[in-house]
């Protein structure tokens with residue numbers, strides 16, 4: 077069965093990608109995921125705050141040496157080469173590249189387009205074959221316009237795009253007024269891939285202790301519906317590759333995402349629940365679904381239920397919403 081696909085120009089043996097999580101943060105986890113069939117790995121994010129903390133530490137060190145021993149400052153590596161940055165991250169990229177035969181995609185997570193972006197170059201130099209950009213930004217400032225939030229994404233992407241030549245994907249928020257317009261704007265700004273969607277960890281309240289809870293709930297299969305809608309709408313309308321993320325539990329969700337038009341399908345929660353070996357279960361389920369319907373390749377089904385390909389494109393729009401409300405309880 078030919079399960080091959082392309083993602084941001086990278087040739088993948090199948091569409092299954094392990095998204096950023098603690099599992100992809102160790103060499104052991106990465107090896108297990110590759111053994112279980114993962115076609116690519118997204119490393120956990122390196123955060124802007126981590127990079128800035130390291131740079132501040134560097135500044136303090138050089139200042140201290142400046143005072144006591146002027147020549148010492150020049151013996152420190154130049155910051156643009158970032159020999160000092162969060163070493164462990166670059167080391168992980170290097171080791172993962174050396175230990176696997178599948179593409180390693182690094183993840184940078186930040187909210188401004190200044191300073192820390194230079195680190196993208198170091199990640200590329202360490203061997204990352206792609207970069208995922210996660211702009212985890214909560215616009216809590218009520219004076220901030222939607223246009224300003226969009227511009228922030230575009231500015232960060234633009235700065236990263238200038239810094240590296242490897243493909244760059246943006247892990248998008250689902251909270252734009254016009255997802256399609258934003259997707260095209262990101263594409264114009266140089267995004268090679270769009271990851272739908274970033275999963276925001278909404279807090280809960282503890283009504284006994286009167287505290288904000290920040291517990292992390294793994295996703296459920298019914299959460300695929302929002303990304304599924306937008307993948308189906310965007311498929312065939314953007315040049316950028318489309319990655320589906322959120323809610324994959326069984327191979328059924330994988331099949332649905334591919335039918336909607338995803339080029340790759342990412343999973344984290346299912347792997348954290350069942351272990352890296354679950355990747356093989358998902359792949360086997362996908363293969364048997366294709367075989368049972370006598371499809372000989374993944375390419376034959378990808379996007380066949382996207383909005384553009386459906387006989388009834390209204391299925392993804394307002395008409396179906398009205399129908400759903402009016403027929404509730406009648407079936």
Ligand SMILES: Cc1cc2nc3c(=O)[nH]c(=O)nc-3n(C[C@H](O)[C@H](O)[C@H](O)COP(=O)(O)O)c2cc1C
Pocket residue numbers: 095096097098119120121122183185210247273274275292294295296321322323324342343344345346348
């Ligand atoms: C414990 C944990 C750690 C995560 N770390 C990151 C991260 O560092 N960067 C990132 O972009 N996403 C991170 N994610 C989000 C996942 O990559 C993924 O997008 C999200 O869990 C939705 O996919 P899922 O439904 O398959 O779990 C993390 C998720 C979990 C559960």
